[in-house]
Amino acid sequence: MIKIALKNIRLLEKISKIPVLKHFFILKISENFPEIKSELVLNKFYGDIWVNDKTSKKTEKNRFSDLNIPSFELMKENKNCIIHDIAVSNGISSNDFNKFLLKKKKKHEFYISDKFAEIKIKKGFITKAYDNENNLIFAYAGCFYAADKNIFFPLTVLLFKLIQKTEVPEKFDYNLLLLHPEVLKKMKKNEIKFINCDVFKTDISEKFTFVRAMNILNLGYFNEKKIKTAVANIKKSMKENAVLLVGRTNAKKINNASFFRKQNNKLVHLKDINEGSEIKNIILNL
Numbered sequence: 001m002i003k004i005a006l007k008n009i010r011l012l013e014k015i016s017k018i019p020v021l022k023h024f025f026i027l028k029i030s031e032n033f034p035e036i037k038s039e040l041v042l043n044k045f046y047g048d049i050w051v052n053d054k055t056s057k058k059t060e061k062n063r064f065s066d067l068n069i070p071s072f073e074l075m076k077e078n079k080n081c082i083i084h085d086i087a088v089s090n091g092i093s094s095n096d097f098n099k100f101l102l103k104k105k106k107k108h109e110f111y112i113s114d115k116f117a118e119i120k121i122k123k124g125f126i127t128k129a130y131d132n133e134n135n136l137i138f139a140y141a142g143c144f145y146a147a148d149k150n151i152f153f154p155l156t157v158l159l160f161k162l163i164q165k166t167e168v169p170e171k172f173d174y175n176l177l178l179l180h181p182e183v184l185k186k187m188k189k190n191e192i193k194f195i196n197c198d199v200f201k202t203d204i205s206e207k208f209t210f211v212r213a214m215n216i217l218n219l220g221y222f223n224e225k226k227i228k229t230a231v232a233n234i235k236k237s238m239k240e241n242a243v244l245l246v247g248r249t250n251a252k253k254i255n256n257a258s259f260f261r262k263q264n265n266k267l268v269h270l271k272d273i274n275e276g277s278e279i280k281n282i283i284l285n286l
């Protein structure tokens, strides 16, 4: 069935829409991902996962095309931009931004990060996937879907809770890097560099000239105190005069975002896109 699906992209696209089969296929076809050309399949398989801190891995190609030009305008003064795109999920929107800057012949270094870029797999009668903090993300038994806390079918939720109570394996069979094949190609050429960063914990000092944090510091995900901690961390990682872009894509796919500049250890508001970021006041009162 898997071999047939791999040769037949339409079938794969149909499977990717079935929540109960999706995770099984993520693991079974993961080594073939570099050859898969269907964005629909890649999007479902890489992006439609909920991680433990309530954030999803949802992302999309060309999600931030309206933010590219204002970002570029604010980068102009800087001859060699050092960019950090935080919490990028599979990184496809970073790839878009990198391509845009290359087209504009803007000299830059591009770093991406995501706390949950990698998942760890333990094979068995019940195959389980864990994040890097050993939280169960999903599991399946045989070729049947077993458990995902975010598909609100009572049996799947119950199974998830039961499997969650079992011991975390000491060793895993393999790790799966949930980055888009196009991003992996760029990483091989050193055009995009992956760094480990937990936005609440990782301590980086005055390295970046442009930081983008889209769809991570949302009030729906984290409370004000946590957001303050994250923004303080990000601010520390920025050089003097560096620019920060923060925002959230709403249900209508509109990007409500704000730009800030670091000046005298403060983040000064520069401009809003659409309604601006919902955490603008938190940032200004930091």
Ligand SMILES: C[S@@+](CC[C@H](N)C(=O)[O-])C[C@H]1O[C@@H](n2cnc3c(N)ncnc32)[C@H](O)[C@@H]1O
Pocket (backbone or CB within 6 Å): 051, 053, 055, 056, 057, 058, 059, 060, 063, 086, 087, 088, 089, 090, 093, 113, 114, 115, 116, 117, 197, 198, 199, 200, 213, 214, 215, 216
């Ligand atoms: C909704 S996605 C945003 C993806 C992309 N920035 C976009 O807007 O299309 C949120 C991402 O945040 C990551 N994430 C969650 N907690 C994080 C943390 N503490 N530090 C860094 N990344 C985190 C998740 O793994 C997920 O991929």
